[in-house]
Amino acid sequence: MFDKVLIANRGEIAVRVIRACQDLGVRTVAVYSDADRLSPHVLVAGEAIRIGPAPATESYLQADVIIEAAHRTGAQAIHPGYGFMAENAEFARLVEEEGLVFIGPPAAAIAAMGDKTAARRRMIDAGVPVIPGSESLDDVAQAVSAGDRIGWPVLLKAVAGGGGKGMRVIEAAGDLPRALEAARREAGQSFGDPRVYVEKYLLDPRHIEIQVLADSKGCVIHLGERECSIQRRHQKLIEESPSPAVDADLRARMGHVAVAAARAVGYVGAGTVEFLYQDGEFFFLEMNTRIQVEHPVTEFVTGVDLVQEQLRVAAGEPLSVQPNADWPVGHSLECRISGEDPFHGFLPSSGRITSLQVPCGPGVRWDGGIVEHFDVGLHYDPLLGKLIVHAADRDQAILRMRRALRELQIEGVRTTQPFHLAVMDEPDFRAGDISVRYLERHPGLVESGGADWHARAAAVAATLLEHRGRRGGSGISVDVGTLAPAGSQVGMSEWRRRFRPEDLA
Amino acid sequence: MSEQEIRYFATIGDDMREILVEDGRLRIDGEVSDADISTLPGSDRQHLRMDGRSLCLFARRRNDGWVIELEGRLFEVRVEDERGRYIRELASHAAPVETRREVRAPMPGLIVRVEVEEGQEVVPGDGLIVMEAMKMENELRADAVGTVVSVEVAAGQAVERDAVLLRIE
Numbered sequence: 001m002f003d004k005v006l007i008a009n010r011g012e013i014a015v016r017v018i019r020a021c022q023d024l025g026v027r028t029v030a031v032y033s034d035a036d037r038l039s040p041h042v043l044v045a046g047e048a049i050r051i052g053p054a055p056a057t058e059s060y061l062q063a064d065v066i067i068e069a070a071h072r073t074g075a076q077a078i079h080p081g082y083g084f085m086a087e088n089a090e091f092a093r094l095v096e097e098e099g100l101v102f103i104g105p106p107a108a109a110i111a112a113m114g115d116k117t118a119a120r121r122r123m124i125d126a127g128v129p130v131i132p133g134s135e136s137l138d139d140v141a142q143a144v145s146a147g148d149r150i151g152w153p154v155l156l157k158a159v160a161g162g163g164g165k166g167m168r169v170i171e172a173a174g175d176l177p178r179a180l181e182a183a184r185r186e187a188g189q190s191f192g193d194p195r196v197y198v199e200k201y202l203l204d205p206r207h208i209e210i211q212v213l214a215d216s217k218g219c220v221i222h223l224g225e226r227e228c229s230i231q232r233r234h235q236k237l238i239e240e241s242p243s244p245a246v247d248a249d250l251r252a253r254m255g256h257v258a259v260a261a262a263r264a265v266g267y268v269g270a271g272t273v274e275f276l277y278q279d280g281e282f283f284f285l286e287m288n289t290r291i292q293v294e295h296p297v298t299e300f301v302t303g304v305d306l307v308q309e310q311l312r313v314a315a316g317e318p319l320s321v322q323p324n325a326d327w328p329v330g331h332s333l334e335c336r337i338s339g340e341d342p343f344h345g346f347l348p349s350s351g352r353i354t355s356l357q358v359p360c361g362p363g364v365r366w367d368g369g370i371v372e373h374f375d376v377g378l379h380y381d382p383l384l385g386k387l388i389v390h391a392a393d394r395d396q397a398i399l400r401m402r403r404a405l406r407e408l409q410i411e412g413v414r415t416t417q418p419f420h421l422a423v424m425d426e427p428d429f430r431a432g433d434i435s436v437r438y439l440e441r442h443p444g445l446v447e448s449g450g451a452d453w454h455a456r457a458a459a460v461a462a463t464l465l466e467h468r469g470r471r472g473g474s475g476i477s478v479d480v481g482t483l484a485p486a487g488s489q490v491g492m493s494e495w496r497r498r499f500r501p502e503d504l505a
Numbered sequence: 506m507s508e509q510e511i512r513y514f515a516t517i518g519d520d521m522r523e524i525l526v527e528d529g530r531l532r533i534d535g536e537v538s539d540a541d542i543s544t545l546p547g548s549d550r551q552h553l554r555m556d557g558r559s560l561c562l563f564a565r566r567r568n569d570g571w572v573i574e575l576e577g578r579l580f581e582v583r584v585e586d587e588r589g590r591y592i593r594e595l596a597s598h599a600a601p602v603e604t605r606r607e608v609r610a611p612m613p614g615l616i617v618r619v620e621v622e623e624g625q626e627v628v629p630g631d632g633l634i635v636m637e638a639m640k641m642e643n644e645l646r647a648d649a650v651g652t653v654v655s656v657e658v659a660a661g662q663a664v665e666r667d668a669v670l671l672r673i674e
Contacts, residue, residue: 455520456522
């Protein structure tokens with residue numbers, strides 16, 4: 001095992017990786033930008049190195065500065081987390097050239113899966129079912145004939161893309177000329193590669209993905225599925241394992257295909273093979289060659305620490321786990337708590353977290369990247385933390401998530417917490433009747449100002465505070481009442497005891 | 506010792522509730538309610554007991570009201586007594602038609618460019634400010650004829666949602 005690992009990331013995933021290292025007795029080096037001097041990953045790491053100003057392009061994306069920090073601190077390996085440089089084959093190559101270990105798959109596997117049309121061809125060759133689609137397209141005529149062949153509507157996608165950027169649904173051939181031009185421009189701007197292609201647009205699929213682990217000895221296993229259908233514009237919001245749509249037979253078939261996909265590119269480490277599932281059929285979407293945001297749900301239902309396995313495999317050790325016929329054990333759910341306002345189009349919300357209380361108790365895990373008094377800025381991904389629960393079955397997991405969401409108290413920034421609370425009570429979600437169009441079908445989840453009792457409680461709270469301020473002669477929240485010994489004000493109402501501090505004298 | 510009844514008006518958006526406070530009792534829109542609030546010393550953290558519910562929330566004073574955060578939802582509540590409400594209503598009827606307008610940030614973001622100067626006249630459609638949020642640039646444009654009386658931000662500055670960027674008369 002490594003003696004020291006540098007974590008080239010920030011936020012909750014950097015904290016997560018540092019924890020895995022520390023649990024294995026591995027020393028850690030955090031890197032930080034000026035905006036992150038006091039961020040949690042810096043506070044929990046063994047060492048911390050400044051790598052530049054706040055913008056990611058001048059800090060977390062500076063490959064040479066990060067590699068230099070590893071050399072300087074004597075770290076033998078670099079864990080990229082997700083995002084930033086996690087799926088940058090060039091960075092992986094550079095790290096290896098510098099005599100360090102990149103904790104992830106070989107650069108060639110990243111590159112093979114990063115080019116989406118090349119990946120499709122390789123998957124077809126490996127016998128993996130893919131969504132019918134085209135090669136990269138040069139002009140409208142090619143795109144129209146591809147659409148006619150595979151059937152409308154089609155989805156226009158960037159060859160080098162990911163994360164939903166630049167995707168467009170094309171209903172009919174007439175929409176293509178404008179859309180193709182715009183998509184090529186956007187792809188060029190976002191990925192430096194203007195090539196686009198089309199594939200069949202599934203009307204109502206579920207997003208189901210398979211977690212795989214592979215070591216350098218040739219052992220490749222899968223750890224079952226995660227369903228991530230609750231999305232907004234291709235950004236996942238809620239994930240779970242197992243999927244309510246997957247039985248043991250389907251799990252075995254999808255797992256088999258995912259293992260074949262990983263083998264086809266010589267995969268090593270932790271990876272995720274994403275599929276769209278509709279009407280009993282599943283189609284390869286893409287492979288994410290990194291640890292994923294939603295990995296904890298798999299950890300809960302298998303008991304495997306995926307980040308520790310990444311570290312073992314990167315250190316040349318074999319996987320420490322074998323597939324288990326009892327998987328999945330129970331049910332796990334994850335809600336992404338982002339600094340976004342669900343009632344205003346999920347616009348990013350910034351500000352200071354003036355108060356924070358994270359949930360705990362049985363079956364609850366909080367993977368967070370925030371602390372009290374932390375400033376949420378606009379420089380990085382808005383994910384503040386992830387709330388993950390585990391229970392015996394799906395119904396109990398939902399109840400547990402609702403409990404944990406209520407325990408979570410974040411003051412100062414708007415977050416997706418109230419959205420998640422609303423979903424936990426929504427009948428279709430509770431019945432497992434979900435698809436990637438779930439949000440479209442339930443617009444009320446992001447429009448409502450809450451239940452009537454929310455507004456009533458807010459009005460009553462404000463009025464009582466106003467009244468107390470007037471009675472007490474000041475607007476400052478001073479509560480002498482709570483300091484009085486229980487029962488000392490016999491005969492006086494609780495309310496009055498609280499609001500007439502002068503009466504206590 | 507009995508305290509005098511005070512009639513409050515608590516308004517959230519267009520939704521107003523009449524809340525009577527008298528001698529430790531509460532009446533919300535005529536309905537008797539059992540409620541009290543307690544503050545964690547030195548914090549904005551409150552615990553509200555109300556109608557059989559037990560609720561943790563945050564409260565901060567702002568202008569003529571309170572900002573309440575409850576289960577991640579934000580409520581701005583204006584609280585007035587009868588006299589305060591009367592005065593405000595008089596003032597709002599007496600006030601001249603508002604001619605001064607503030608251009609506010611529609612989202613949090615970075616100011617990329619300020620395209621006007623103080624004293625400059627603008628007509629509808631004129632670009633005022635270019636903002637960047639989530640890596641997309643957005644241009645804010647004038648929607649009426651006017652004169653820029655003040656510019657409150659500069660290029661490179663990060664702003665919150667609703668921050669005042671410009672004033673136009």
